[in-house]
Amino acid sequence: MFGITFLELVLFGQQFGLALAGAASLWGFVFILKGTRYHHGDTCVTFDWLARKLLYLLYAGAAIAILSWAVLLMAMPAYAHEGIVIVPELAERTAALKLTTPVFVAWMLLLLPLGLLSHVTPAQFHRRLTLFYAVHFAVILFLISIPAWTGSMSLRQFFFIGHSAHSIFTLGTVLVLDFLFLISKSSLHLKRHIYPLFPTISKVILVGLGIDFLSVALVFSEAIALTPKFFFMQTIVGILLINGSLLAGPLTRRLIAAAKSGSGKLGRRWEFLGDVAGTISITSWFTITFVDYFAELSLGYGGLLLIYACVLFAAIAVHLVWTRTHRDPVSEQLFAWHRSGGYTG
Amino acid sequence: MLRGFRLGEILIFLTGIFLLGSVWFIAETGDFTYWVAAKFAYLLGVVLFLFEK
Numbered sequence: 068m069f070g071i072t073f074l075e076l077v078l079f080g081q082q083f084g085l086a087l088a089g090a091a092s093l094w095g096f097v098f099i100l101k102g103t104r105y106h107h108g109d110t111c112v113t114f115d116w117l118a119r120k121l122l123y124l125l126y127a128g129a130a131i132a133i134l135s136w137a138v139l140l141m142a143m144p145a146y147a148h149e150g151i152v153i154v155p156e157l158a159e160r161t162a163a164l165k166l167t168t169p170v171f172v173a174w175m176l177l178l179l180p181l182g183l184l185s186h187v188t189p190a191q192f193h194r195r196l197t198l199f200y201a202v203h204f205a206v207i208l209f210l211i212s213i214p215a216w217t218g219s220m221s222l223r224q225f226f227f228i229g230h231s232a233h234s235i236f237t238l239g240t241v242l243v244l245d246f247l248f249l250i251s252k253s254s255l256h257l258k259r260h261i262y263p264l265f266p267t268i269s270k271v272i273l274v275g276l277g278i279d280f281l282s283v284a285l286v287f288s289e290a291i292a293l294t295p296k297f298f299f300m301q302t303i304v305g306i307l308l309i310n311g312s313l314l315a316g317p318l319t320r321r322l323i324a325a326a327k328s329g330s331g332k333l334g335r336r337w338e339f340l341g342d343v344a345g346t347i348s349i350t351s352w353f354t355i356t357f358v359d360y361f362a363e364l365s366l367g368y369g370g371l372l373l374i375y376a377c378v379l380f381a382a383i384a385v386h387l388v389w390t391r392t393h394r395d396p397v398s399e400q401l402f403a404w405h406r407s408g409g410y411t412g
Numbered sequence: 413m414l415r416g417f418r419l420g421e422i423l424i425f426l427t428g429i430f431l432l433g434s435v436w437f438i439a440e441t442g443d444f445t446y447w448v449a450a451k452f453a454y455l456l457g458v459v460l461f462l463f464e465k
């Protein structure tokens with residue numbers, strides 16, 4: 068449908084899963100470090116609690132990535148030998164799959180016992196959470212950096228590395244940011260701890276996009292083709308920049324100010340603006356990562372823009388309804404964690 | 413309109429508008445000059461944004 072092939076869809080699944088798991092590892096590691104800086108007390112327990120919450124995102128991302136890798140392992144050789152001419156990019160993808168398969172297997176074998184350990188001996192597991200996140204981040208960074216292997220560290224290979232690995236800092240980090248925003252909605256205590264981190268998280272996202280821009284510059288003449296997809300992607304990047312400057316700047320400062328003093332709530336107008344800007348951000352990052360994986364899209368510029376607009380309006384509607392009706396027990400969970408003193412109290 | 417923005421954020425905001433214009437310009441003329449300029453302006457905006465308190 069629309070020129071989308073099954074193989075491209077699975078490759079996107081792998082990229083999405085790795086980006087999510089990689090960003091969860093990165094920010095889990097940061098939160099644990101932030102927690103240990105305070106040793107005891109509220110801040111330490113809260114950041115420990117947040118770091119443990121990110122395990123859900125790590126496991127979700129890992130499940131999607133490993134499932135996609137397993138499908139690729141079965142589907143890729145069939146694709147590679149199909150037809151008379153092997154498309155170079157497919158050959159490069161097959162080479163990358165061969166290169167990353169042992170690491171994928173090791174990662175899978177590592178995840179299962181560690182997942183069990185986190186349930187059987189949670190206190191012991193928690194003491195090693197820094198190492199757990201650090202190792203995961205290193206493994207995932209390697210896996211996501213080799214979406215294709217050219218056989219040498221050429222400019223083309225550096226382009227693949229930059230163009231793929233930036234997803235941890237962009238799409239993955241945006242997902243983590245949205246997750247943190249949503250779980251802090253009903254807790255002023257969490258808002259006071261999480262919101263001051265938003266400027267740093269925004270900086271990582273913007274630097275991630277910069278890494279992509281620089282990687283494209285390495286293979287500029289090869290990478291650019293004036294297709295509807297190119298014009299569409301650049302339009303979305305333009306929207307992302309305008310939206311990102313609003314989200315990372317005035318909106319974040321208002322959120323931090325509201326959390327520091329008073330109830331932590333923004334005015335209705337700013338709250339609505341924040342919800343819309345946040346949804347534009349997540350939808351747009353998802354869209355450009357998704358569309359990037361399909362080489363032969365049959366849709367024109369108008370068609371792509373229409374689908375994007377429909378998805379965006381649907382996402383805004385779902386987000387607004389969800390945030391105004393859903394009350395999660397996050398505060399109660401956090402207070403119970405506080406009463407028990409966490410694992411470090 | 414740009415009240416409440418800091419220098420790096422203003423540059424990133426304007427880069428977004430400039431990038432949209434440059435895409436239209438590529439469609440009309442096939443010339444990438446403004447598009448490349450927009451990308452470098454973005455990188456400059458990010459550097460400013462990183463060092464702004």
